[in-house]
Amino acid sequence: MSVIVRVGEADFDVGAECRALASHSRQSGAIVQFVGLMRDSNQGDDVLTMELEHYPGMTERCITEIVNRAQQRWPLFAVTVIHRVGVLQPQDQIVFVGVSAAHRLDAFQSCEFIMDYLKTEAPFWKKECTLNGEQRWVDARQTDQHARKRWQD
Amino acid sequence: MITVLFFAKYRELLGTAKISLSAADIDLTTCTVAQLKASLAERGALWRDVLAAENTLCAVNQDLAGDDTPISLGDEVAFYPPVTGG
Numbered sequence: 376m377s378v379i380v381r382v383g384e385a386d387f388d389v390g391a392e393c394r395a396l397a398s399h400s401r402q403s404g405a406i407v408q409f410v411g412l413m414r415d416s417n418q419g420d421d422v423l424t425m426e427l428e429h430y431p432g433m434t435e436r437c438i439t440e441i442v443n444r445a446q447q448r449w450p451l452f453a454v455t456v457i458h459r460v461g462v463l464q465p466q467d468q469i470v471f472v473g474v475s476a477a478h479r480l481d482a483f484q485s486c487e488f489i490m491d492y493l494k495t496e497a498p499f500w501k502k503e504c505t506l507n508g509e510q511r512w513v514d515a516r517q518t519d520q521h522a523r524k525r526w527q528d
Numbered sequence: 529m530i531t532v533l534f535f536a537k538y539r540e541l542l543g544t545a546k547i548s549l550s551a552a553d554i555d556l557t558t559c560t561v562a563q564l565k566a567s568l569a570e571r572g573a574l575w576r577d578v579l580a581a582e583n584t585l586c587a588v589n590q591d592l593a594g595d596d597t598p599i600s601l602g603d604e605v606a607f608y609p610p611v612t613g614g
Contacts, residue, residue: 411614427613428536430606433590458613470614490614498587498606499613500536512537515583515610 376446377453380438382429384461387471392455396475400452407482408473409490415465417513421506425513427460427469430498434458441492445474448488449481456489458499491523530556530599532568535608538578551601561586562595564605583610 377399381387389410396406413425442454457471472489476482501513532547539545554567569576578584586593587606599605 429613430533430535430587430590430608433587433606436590494611494614496592496611497613498535498608498611500609501612502536512609513612515612519614 376451378439378442378446379453379455379457380435380442381455381457382431382434382438382460384459386459386468387457389468389471392457392471392473396453396455396473399475402477403452403475404477405479405482406473406475407479407486408471409486410468411470411490413463413465413467413469417503420509422465422503423506424504425463426502426504427458427463428500428502429458429460433498437497438493441489441496444492445485445488449476449485451476451481451485454485454489456493458493458497460499488526491519491526494519495523529601530554530559530564531604532564533604533606534578535606537609538584538607541574541578556599556601559599560595561588561593561597561599561605564599565595579607581609584608585610 389408393406393408397403416422438456442456451474453475455473459469463469472486474482474486502510503513504510530549532549534542534545554564565579569579585608588597588599589604
């Protein structure tokens with residue numbers, strides 16, 4: 376299986392990533408991609424910019440481990456995970472998870488699985504700057520923990 | 529020597545991203561995460577709050593660790609708040 380994990384400031388091209396995922400196997404019949412974007416508001420405040428910090432080294436290692444777990448659970452041909460760090464603006468792309476499998480159910484489920492674990496385990500932190508000049512660290516959401524727990528039953 | 533890293537809110541609260549501890553600072557013969565926390569907590573109330581927080585996460589050599597995870601010479605230990613990526 377082809378696994379690509381990329382963490383950095385550079386933006387990504389969803390079309391190019393999709394074509395790359397498809398190229399790994401002629402048996403590939405389903406590609407599912409998730410793209411996370413930055414919203415322009417949070418908790419009722421307008422958000423101007425967001426800064427993403429991470430733990431270099433552990434981040435890549437943690438995502439690779441999550442992808443390995445997904446691979447043990449579903450038959451996959453290729454997985455690409457890209458996560459941006461640094462300063463982002465509203466509507467900027469933050470995260471890309473793309474999977475290639477023979478059938479759609481495996482592709483949908485593994486993509487959700489990777490995203491759910493990434494959100495709760497990969498060491499990234501968001502700090503947002505609001506319109507009124509406040510800088511604040513974004514709190515972790517309970518709903519993300521619940522989303523992950525459904526894979527543990 | 530062990531390296532201790534702090535990320536995000538904790539880095540800001542404590543005013544440091546990285547500290548190095550030598551055998552003179554802490555007994556490394558039977559050291560665990562819990563013992564490292566106790567030792568760092570002696571640095572003041574802020575440190576105590578950060579390290580005692582129920583949701584503080586710890587990694588040893590970039591693997592998630594618990595209070596009873598052993599720490600030895602040359603290890604990299606990190607403390608950080610719940611993650612918010614994606």
